[in-house]
Structure formats: C-alpha cells, structure tokens
Amino acid sequence: MNQSEGFGKKYGLFLALAAMALVYLFPTPVDLPTQGHRLIGILVFAVIIWMTEGVSYPVSAFVIVVFMAFSLGMAPNPAKPETLLGTGKALQMGLSGFSTSAWALVAGAMFLSAGMMITGLDKRIALVVMSHIGVKSSHLVIGVIFVGFLLSFFVPSTTARVSCMVPIVVGIIRAFGLEKGSTFAAVLMMAVAQADSLWNIGIKTAAAQNMVAIGFIQQVLGKDISWLEWFIAAAPYAAIMSVVLYFLLIHVMPPEVKEMPGGREALEKMLKDLGPVSRDEKKLLLISALLLFFWVTEKKLHPFDTTTVTITGIMLMMLPKVGFMTWKQAVPHINWGTVTLFGVGISLGTALLKSGAAIWLANHFVALFGMETMSPLVVIAVLAFFLTIIHLGFASATGLASAMIPIVIAVLQSVKTPGIDVLGMTMILQYTICFGYILPVNAPQNMIAYSTGYITSKDFLITGIPFTVLAYAMILVFSATYWHWLGYVG
Numbered sequence: 001m002n003q004s005e006g007f008g009k010k011y012g013l014f015l016a017l018a019a020m021a022l023v024y025l026f027p028t029p030v031d032l033p034t035q036g037h038r039l040i041g042i043l044v045f046a047v048i049i050w051m052t053e054g055v056s057y058p059v060s061a062f063v064i065v066v067f068m069a070f071s072l073g074m075a076p077n078p079a080k081p082e083t084l085l086g087t088g089k090a091l092q093m094g095l096s097g098f099s100t101s102a103w104a105l106v107a108g109a110m111f112l113s114a115g116m117m118i119t120g121l122d123k124r125i126a127l128v129v130m131s132h133i134g135v136k137s138s139h140l141v142i143g144v145i146f147v148g149f150l151l152s153f154f155v156p157s158t159t160a161r162v163s164c165m166v167p168i169v170v171g172i173i174r175a176f177g178l179e180k181g182s183t184f185a186a187v188l189m190m191a192v193a194q195a196d197s198l199w200n201i202g203i204k205t206a207a208a209q210n211m212v213a214i215g216f217i218q219q220v221l222g223k224d225i226s227w228l229e230w231f232i233a234a235a236p237y238a239a240i241m242s243v244v245l246y247f248l249l250i251h252v253m254p255p256e257v258k259e260m261p262g263g264r265e266a267l268e269k270m271l272k273d274l275g276p277v278s279r280d281e282k283k284l285l286l287i288s289a290l291l292l293f294f295w296v297t298e299k300k301l302h303p304f305d306t307t308t309v310t311i312t313g314i315m316l317m318m319l320p321k322v323g324f325m326t327w328k329q330a331v332p333h334i335n336w337g338t339v340t341l342f343g344v345g346i347s348l349g350t351a352l353l354k355s356g357a358a359i360w361l362a363n364h365f366v367a368l369f370g371m372e373t374m375s376p377l378v379v380i381a382v383l384a385f386f387l388t389i390i391h392l393g394f395a396s397a398t399g400l401a402s403a404m405i406p407i408v409i410a411v412l413q414s415v416k417t418p419g420i421d422v423l424g425m426t427m428i429l430q431y432t433i434c435f436g437y438i439l440p441v442n443a444p445q446n447m448i449a450y451s452t453g454y455i456t457s458k459d460f461l462i463t464g465i466p467f468t469v470l471a472y473a474m475i476l477v478f479s480a481t482y483w484h485w486l487g488y489v490g
Helices: 002-025 034-052 057-073 087-099 101-119 121-133 137-154 158-175 183-202 208-221 227-252 263-273 279-296 306-318 327-333 336-355 357-368 376-393 397-414 422-433 444-450 457-480 482-486
Strands: none
Touching (some): 034 057, 034 357, 034 397, 057 087, 057 336, 087 101, 087 336, 101 158, 101 279, 101 306, 101 327, 121 137, 121 158, 121 263, 121 279, 137 158, 137 183, 137 227, 137 279, 158 263, 183 227, 183 444, 183 457, 208 336, 227 422, 227 482, 336 397, 357 397, 376 397, 376 422, 397 422, 422 457, 422 482, 444 457, 457 482
C-alpha cells in the first residue's frame, strides 16, 4: 500500500500532465466545441491528480484554475468564434464556483465546526452520550455509532467529527488497559470512522460533497433540495445501515471482552475534566439548536434557504457580546484547503456542463453501455457500481463529487426512458459518493482513525468490503421501494 501511495505521490503529477496532453493531441470532435475538448483534458488531469495525490488538494485547485485560465482563454470565444475568449473571461469561469451558495454553505460550515472545537461542546455531547450508554462492549459500539449520528446534526465536517471522537475513544481504550492489536479497540475505532462516513449520507449538511451535488442540481436543474427533504429520503437508509454496521463489526471482529471494569468511572472522569458547562458552550448550543430548527423547517415554516440561515448563525457566533469567538480564534481551525478545492471543483463542473463537454461525455457513456432505454433501477445500479469502484482511487469525496456529479447529471438527462427523475436519481447517486469504507486512504476520517495504530488496513478490508457490498445492495433495495414511492426514481 505504501509503495503504491509513494508511486502516486512521486509520479502522479507527470501522469496527469501526460494524460491531459494526450487528450489535447487528439483532434477536436466535430460535435464538441474547442472549450469542451480542453475541459475534458483538464478533467482527466484533475481525476488523476486527485486519485494519486501527486500534489496536495489545495495546490491542485490552483493548478486547475491556471489551466482553465490559459487553455480556455486561448480557445475561440463561443459567442464570437473568430476571436479568442481571453484569459480574463476564462479566469472568471475558473473562479465561478466561489460565488455559489453551495460554496458559501461549506465555508460557513467550517466556522460552525471551529466553534465546536473552540468551546469543546462536541466533546461534551459525545462524553455525555457515552457515559449514559453503558460499559458493555456492545453498548460502547452502539454509543460510538450513535454519537456519530448525533454530531452529524451539529458538526458539518466529517473530519472534525472524527477528530473529536478519536481522542475520546483512545482515552476509553487506554483507561480499559487495551493494547494495540486488541480486537475491541479496533472495533471501536472502525465504528468511529464508518459511522461518520455513513451519516454523511443521512444529513445534507454533514459533508461538503453533498453541497457539491446540491450546487450542480441548483445550477443545471434550477431546483433545490431542502434539508428536510434530504433527511426524509436519506436518514432511513443511514439508520438501517447503522444497524447493519453494528452487527457486521460485532460478527466479523468479535470483541475479546464483554464488559469494561471501571468503564463508567473512566468516562465520568473525562467528562468531569471538562469542567462545568461554560457560557460559550451554552451560546453555541442555542445557536446550533436554532440553526437545526431553521434547517428542518425550510420551505415549511419560512422561505429562508439553508445557506442564508447558516451564514446568519456564523454572524451571531462572532458578534461582540452576542457571540463567543473572534475571527482570529476561528481561522486556525478552518480547513482552507477544502474550501478552496470545493470552489474550484464547482467551477470545473459548471464549465463542463456549460461548454457541452459533460453532455458529450454522457452521450458516449450512455451509448457505450446501451443505457438509452434502461429502466431507472438499472441505470442506478450501473452508475452506483461505477461510482463505488472509482471511489477506491479517491481520497476526497469532494473531489470525486466535483468530477463525477456533472457527468452523472448529463448521463441521466441523456437516458431516453420515460419517468427518469434526474434530480432524485442524482441525489441517490450522491449517496454512493459518500461510500469510503474499504481503504484507509478512501477518506480523511479513515486516515485519522488509522493513524492511532489501533486498526490496520486489513481491518478496513475485512469489514469495509462486506459493508460496501451491503450498502450498494441496500441502495438498490431502497431505489426499488422507498425512494420509488417518494417519486425520486421514476
């Protein structure tokens, strides 16, 4: 694993550049504008660089913007083919993603996560739940999964949620005297990573990649999916898979202990060490509760969209007297790399759609697999399988969504079968982009858990492969039943 990772980091940039150059060397198809041809080359570069991590994700974002500025700027202007578009206008295309409400929501979510880390409210919530759940090994696994679910409402960053839970779980493991190599320690740490990845599906605001899909749906289809609509559709799936996760972990990796002596006292000590609930925690809890209320009641009790509500909450968090943190306090806790990558990913996807490149790729993909007359369920099966497999090479679900969701939307629009619901099926396929259960490198949260040394790559494989198979199968079951009844499949 380390050898392949080293090869990717060492040669990924050269492979990506060579692949882009190869695309550019092919003659531009007659049914594809020059801009679209060059964007496909940039897309190939982006996919390879994100899969291999030949450069870091933030750096890749700047590289992609530069390529868009020069490649598209030196291409004919679609409005006036006799003139070049110019780097100024091309650069605007490369930065267009930073002006979307989806990008603003992701940036706002980062500040909300920062508030949780600054006040320690996320740790308090986790410890309160864990201290009441019981100290039997099975109860502790349930507690970890439940905390992953609960924090997904209030901490809109998977990395932040796992970063909160890992020290708590490590503290439990050490308090119980478990060594590295302990099966139960591995089960607890696997539950941390997998449960948080799973609830990225169930809650719209839990992960940046969901905002990628929402952003493209808004731009291409002119529609939005409210927080509650997403929750009604996805939460039952995530809830059932949470139960599946529990039984799978317990069955595949049976804990060597049934109950932890002194476990409750250890948890209570960790909670006591946090001290009494602070005034800042109370303020954040109130603001978070208000945000959750306005998210849930969007389009029902008020017309305010999720992004506007979230930004308003961030304003309250940093207002003098009213709030509890300053800009200087928040900035060190913001993952600006993710924010940058997200904006550029939206820009690239939007350009692919507007240039016709996404439609061109989709038409060839549909023709290649004979999808023109496939039933909606078969279309979901094919595309979900494709996205699940390709995710094995990605360490960023945000990057995967940025590269693939525009193509998915275009593919669905190209299918001729009556009854295809592009919006609903795009949302369902976005769920599969959240799959990242098999390898430590499939998601940042996996790497955080893996870095503790309590779990191995083998642990991910023996639990992640069957869990991914079951998650894929459940996507098909829900598509044939629940989501079909909701009208999202056709």
